[in-house]
Amino acid sequence: MAIHDPLYTLIPGTTLTNTDEEQARPRRGMTHKRQAVMRAARAVFGRVGYLGASIDMIATEAGVSTRTIYNHFESKEHLFVTVLTESSHQVAAAYEAIIQRHLGEITDLEADLIAFGRQWLRPLPEFADHFAIVRRINAEAERFPRELHEAWQEAGPLRVQHALAAQLARLSDRGLLRIEDAECAAQHFAVLITARVTSRTQLGAAPIEDAEIEKIATESVHAFLYGYLSRETPPTRET
Template identity: 55%
Template sequence: MTGENDTPTAPRRGLSEKRQAITRAARTVFGRDGYSRAGIDAIAAEAGVSTRTIYNHFAGKELLFRTVVQESTGQVGNAQLEVIDRHLAKVTDLESDLVALGLAWVGSLTAFSDHFALVRQINAEAAHLPKDLLEAWQAAGPRRAVVELGCRFGGLADRGLLDAPDPERAAQHFVLLVGSEITQRSYWGAFPLAPAETEELVTTGVRAFLRAYAARPAH
């Protein structure tokens, strides 16, 4: 095993593992304490490394926070894109497929609980965080997923299944109708709702979405 005083000549694998341990620990600490209150000492203790090791990998707390936000958001964003593809690649029953999509979408709150703990802190401290960091977070995750969902809704509109002149706006509405009440009532997944309650909220959200966007039969 290598010690905490490794120099830059240590094996690449060892450095990579330490970096991963640091970012995992930082995500936990930032998600628990927020950016302002989180300290490098606490992150080092969580990671099982020295503070010097952290500074060997990251110039300071802000860079570490930016890295954690970007990497965590990218991971969740990739999972959301996979969910979209899985449920909308071949639509056979529009309402059922959208309900399945909605359930998988809100399921990310518990599947990635450490990430959404971080999101809670970002929202709480937004006024004190650099705007470019907030924009990068949105671009790497929420906005990217909505753009992809909008593209899929555009395809459903081309098939005559949806009436969505602005597919990306329709995607925004879908996310709000399906997920916003669950997000608020669970406090971004901190207190998950019962499965039956979640399914009811998703189903009613999908039906509201379809009342607005389902294509009407031609007369």
């Protein structure tokens, strides 16, 4: 996350460009075979990582020939960047929708933040392959160039952080929170919410009970509000 990864790295010589982003988005006329290749690549990259994957493995998973893959993607590097870019945008959009749904209109600040935190922590099964890739990236981070990790962060986790920061700033403007640096506050909220779950679930690989999610969300929001809740008068220090 990302914010969820306290909420990605480029293969040497490649970059995440606007062209890559456009190619990553679903387009009219995209063939079924290309979609099959993308699904297979997500599964394989999530299962064995970028370094362990091969075009032959992805072709077998997709049920297509290697020639079919090369008809759509120049190389394994290009396929990986495309898969990562597309899934990052999709996951970021899903979290942005959660932010808007729970924080777009506040009726009870604490209750709404807890509901938001609870939803934030629930797994998104439709993106299981994406988060498997993220776990692989974290595990292989030292073997990936810095550029791809930064590009992934911008496409996914930082995009979500910016969206959360914007909502927190709006709440601060309304006097509901006391925030000087909204980006810092968003990062604090994300770490409070996700750190314990990330540790207990091994970056989302293991399940977690709903009751535990509720407990963590509630305690994390209480800690966040202790630092950022608006006060009419500042607390005095005992002497």
